[in-house]
Amino acid sequence: MRIDILTLFPQMFEVPFSFGIFKRAVDQKLIDISLHNIRDYTHDKHHTADDYPYGGGPGMLLKPEPIFEAVESIKSAIHAKEKISALPIILLTPQGRPFSQQIAQELSGHTHLALICGHYEGVDERIHEHLVTDKISIGDYVLTGGELPALVIINAIIRLLPGVLGSEESPLNESHANGLLEYPQYTRPAVFQDWPVPEVLLSGNHAQIAKWRREQIIRRTLERRPELLAKTTLSIEEKRLLEHLISSPKESPLILNKEFRK
Numbered sequence: 001m002r003i004d005i006l007t008l009f010p011q012m013f014e015v016p017f018s019f020g021i022f023k024r025a026v027d028q029k030l031i032d033i034s035l036h037n038i039r040d041y042t043h044d045k046h047h048t049a050d051d052y053p054y055g056g057g058p059g060m061l062l063k064p065e066p067i068f069e070a071v072e073s074i075k076s077a078i079h080a081k082e083k084i085s086a087l088p089i090i091l092l093t094p095q096g097r098p099f100s101q102q103i104a105q106e107l108s109g110h111t112h113l114a115l116i117c118g119h120y121e122g123v124d125e126r127i128h129e130h131l132v133t134d135k136i137s138i139g140d141y142v143l144t145g146g147e148l149p150a151l152v153i154i155n156a157i158i159r160l161l162p163g164v165l166g167s168e169e170s171p172l173n174e175s176h177a178n179g180l181l182e183y184p185q186y187t188r189p190a191v192f193q194d195w196p197v198p199e200v201l202l203s204g205n206h207a208q209i210a211k212w213r214r215e216q217i218i219r220r221t222l223e224r225r226p227e228l229l230a231k232t233t234l235s236i237e238e239k240r241l242l243e244h245l246i247s248s249p250k251e252s253p254l255i256l257n258k259e260f261r262k
């Protein structure tokens with residue numbers, strides 16, 4: 001996968017790509033990251049990438065010309081190498097669709113992506129209307145720019161690419177992979193301070209362990225993120241358990257946990 005990033009601060013990407021899974025993916029050529037400094041596509045003496053909003057108001061906006069030009073140059077570089085008809089051009093903005101594991105999965109299916117990191121008070125509306133094909137927000141809060149959101153999104157995408165995680169780090173069982181939260185996990189020691197690992201996990205009974213884990217997924221999601229249950233298709237067994245938990249809260253100490261009910 002190739003990801004082109006348009007930013008005023010390409011240095012913000014250097015450290016994250018020098019470590020861990022990011023670095024491994026780059027070294028193994030599973031991902032090719034191209035950084036483009038938006039200022040390199042300006043043509044005035046001061047490399048002006050931003051300007052005042054028409055009609056007044058606080059802050060500065062990113063100008064359209066350098067960003068359109070940068071995207072054009074990325075498209076021609078890609079087209080020179082291979083024929084791709086649709087390059088997703090994604091603007092990181094608090095006005096975008098909320099990022100999720102499902103969107104990470106969707107994006108991981110593309111061979112190329114272009115990410116535009118907004119800055120200042122935002123970007124000229126013509127970028128929204130006539131250039132980008134998608135807008136993504138990483139949450140209902142405002143950051144100073146799209147660089148951290150871009151890193152979040154790239155991180156979530158590349159760990160789904162085949163070969164990036166070792167088989168022991170499989171993303172299949174983790175939280176959100178199936179729309180629900182992950183079951184609790186324990187490692188040695190079997191008793192830490194006064195807290196033992198649930199007995200079933202030490203039993204060696206794989207069927208019982210699998211059942212316990214399925215139950216924990218439902219209990220935990222009901223307790224912490226109940227809205228996820230409404231969005232997910234549950235098996236008959238899971239539905240039965242959910243109905244049981246809802247109708248008899250005594251059965252589920254987790255549901256009574258006041259901290260999570262607030």
Ligand code: ADE
Nearest residue numbers: 092093094137138143149
């Ligand atoms: N730029 C500033 N805040 C953002 C957010 N929450 N998501 C995506 N891009 C942003």
